[in-house]
């Protein structure tokens with residue numbers, strides 16, 4: 001029996017030596033050390049041995065079992081090392097090759113412009129207000145002095161969901177909501193940036209969805225000269241310190257008086273060029289003193305409170321500032337266009 005065990009050992013060792021992969025080692029392990037293996041078989045037959053022989057053969061069997069286990073383990077480690085070595089040799093890195101650059105994104109030009117305008121007005125004491133894009137007819141039109149049959153509604157045809165619910169056509173309903181929240185107590189000093197929707201045919205200067213930023217300041221004794229002062233600061237910060245502004249009479253149902261604000265052309269300095277259509281001035285935004293009806297509907301006493309409001313399109317500002325010729329560039333997600341606005 002002793003010889004049989006020793007022979008098994010030799011046989012196993014030889015097999016292990018000749019094995020060159022993990023799978024083969026596993027097979028040897030199962031074959032010699034498994035429950036149905038020859039060593040277990042020998043141990044089972046120990047009952048036939050004499051009392052003196054039993055511990056000697058038992059000890060030898062265990063010894064051989066351990067020896068085989070050890071040799072398998074050593075072989076396993078050796079195979080692993082060989083594998084790593086082979087990998088290292090096959091995957092050598094050429095450190096002189098040019099590296100792969102990591103692609104980074106950048107803020108969308110509209111986001112940048114909006115953040116720039118937000119920062120500017122926050123610096124002037126305004127806070128940011130937001131409201132729903134799916135809006136009630138009341139907030140979008142009626143509370144802004146645009147009753148159901150008002151002809152000025154034609155200028156802002158929208159996408160209606162029901163007769164009373166629509167996609168907002170401007171961010172002005174946010175102003176109404178903010179004023180109502182104040183329950184007749186000023187000051188209200190907000191800017192509202194956001195998406196708006198109009199039933200327009202898309203072309204180089206029109207889009208059915210675009211951005212607006214509106215501002216509102218309601219308090220006691222707010223005057224048109226305050227509006228002019230704020231707009232002058234805005235023009236100089238956005239388009240250069242030597243910008244002048246001018247106000248032209250205009251009409252909006254929700255302001256009285258209403259004005260359009262132009263800036264002196266930043267390209268030609270007022271001499272006339274293609275940017276300013278040879279007038280020396282560029283139209284930037286619409287504004288005016290909040291109509292007393294709008295104040296009253298929002299719960300403010302119009303004999304005590306007054307205010308101004310203005311609204312502009314970030315797309316237009318960005319197009320002017322960056323010389324972009326088509327509003328559709330902002331929405332088509334062309335990386336070649338967007339990557340031009342990467343900040344260094």
Ligand SMILES: [Zn+2]
Nearest residue numbers: 265268273276
């Ligand atoms: Zn010009």
